[in-house]
Amino acid sequence: MSNLAELTLFLFVKGINSTHIDGIHLNDEILVRMPRLNKFTFSITTRVYNRTSNIFLPSNDDIQRSFIERRYQQIGSYADDNTIKIRARCHIYSLPYHFHMFHNVTNSFQGGMFNKVRSVIVTDDIYPFEHEFFQI
Known part of the structure; x- marks a missing residue:
């Protein structure tokens, strides 16, 4: 067990x-071993390739629910898979977003305010990017 209070x-x-990381995986494999953890700030991107079987990602609501059920209330996420189901990407992050980088933004991005972000990488290798990202 860890005495870690902030991570x-x-x-x-x-x-x-393999599979993506969601609230269930994160809790069962990592956070359960940190009973004194009071503050957890994170940005986790999982990119999965699977040539032997199809990948089916849960919806953004399902991903967020997997965190809410484990005491993490403010979570952002977006997930997308390609049409042939051998490649998928999932990004989960705590809100408010505290990092200066926001990488691999895709067309599945849900939007929001990210005041600390200084570096953005937009990716369109799965679906064309159509989100109005910058507000003037």
């Missing part, structure tokens, strides 16, 4: 024949 995590995970 800030900015993580990009690439997996082959």
